[in-house]
Amino acid sequence: MTTGPCDRCEELLQDFLDRTLSDAEWAEAERHLDDCDYCRRRYRFEASLRRYVRTTAAERMPPGLMDKLQQLRGYHPTA
Amino acid sequence: MREPEPTEARRIAAEERDRARFEEEALALADQVYRVARRLVGTREEAEDLVQETYARAFRSWRSYTPGTNMRAWLLRILTNLNVDRGRRSQRAPQTQSLEETDYYLANKLASHVGEEALEEEAVVERLSQDAVVNALSELPPQFRDVVVLVDIGEFTYADAAQILDIPIGTVMSRLHRGRRALKAKLAEEALP
DSSP: OOOOOOOOOHHHHHHHHHHHHHHHHHHHHHHHHHHHHHHHHHHHHHHHHHHHHHHOOOOOOTTTTTHHHHTTTTTOTTO | OOOHHHHHHHHHHHHHHHHHHHEEEHTTHHHHHHHHHHSSSHHHHHHHHHHHHHHHHHTTTTTGTTTTTTTTHHHHHHHHHHHHHTOOOOOOHHHHHHHHOTTTHHHHHHHHHHHGGGGGSEEEEEGOOOHHHHHHHSSSSSSHHHHHHHIIIIIOOOHHHHHHHOOOOHHHHHHHHHHHHHHHHHHHHHHHH
C-alpha cells in the first residue's frame, strides 16, 4: 500500500500535539503543515478538540465533599 | 502513666506537623482528584465514594508518601487501584475494534457537515455537545478510558500515567492512541449521525 504525505501527517499528528516526536519527525510534520491546508485544518481541529474535551469533561467537586474529606483527617491507628 | 520525655514530645509534635502539612497538601488537590475520578466511574455518587476512600487510605498511609514527589500522581495511584479492586469501572463498553477509525475520521465527518473551511474555526468543536463528550468517554473500554482520562483530562505525563497504572510507558502510548481514536469514533457516532 502506498501512502501519501497527508497519511504520513495523520500518523504523526497526535505525537506532534503531544510533543513527543523526534526532531526529524517534528520537522517533517511542520514542513507538511506549512504547505497543506487540508492537514493544517485538521491539526487546528485536533488541538481545539483536546481543549474542548478537557474542559467539557471537567466537573467540579460536589459541595459537601470537601467537608467529608476534612473529617477523615488525623487518623490515629491506636486511638 | 509516665509523662513522655521532652525529646519524645518534640518528636511527636514534629510528626503531627508533618502529618498536618501532608493532609493540607492532599486536600488542596481534591478538586483535581475528583475531576479525574468523576470520568473514571459512571456516576457522581461513585466518584464521591471513590474520592473519600482514596483520602481515607491516603491519610492512613501518609508516611509512605515521599515529600517532594508528585502527590497528585500518588493520590491517583491509590484511587485507580481502589477503582480496579472494587470492580467499579463502568463497563458498558461494547466491542471497540469496529469503532476505531483513523485519526482524521471525526474531522472528516465534521467537515462533511459544516464544510472544509469551518473546520478551522475554534467554535466548530461546540457542535459536539457536552453530553456527547461525556458519553463517549464513559463508553470507552476501561483500559483505554483510564489512560485517556489521566492524560487528556488529568493532564498527567505518559510517565506519570505509567506509574499510576503500573504499566509500561509503551502501553500507555498505544492505549492512548487507540483510546483517542475510539473516542473520536464514538463522538462522531453520538454527535454526527
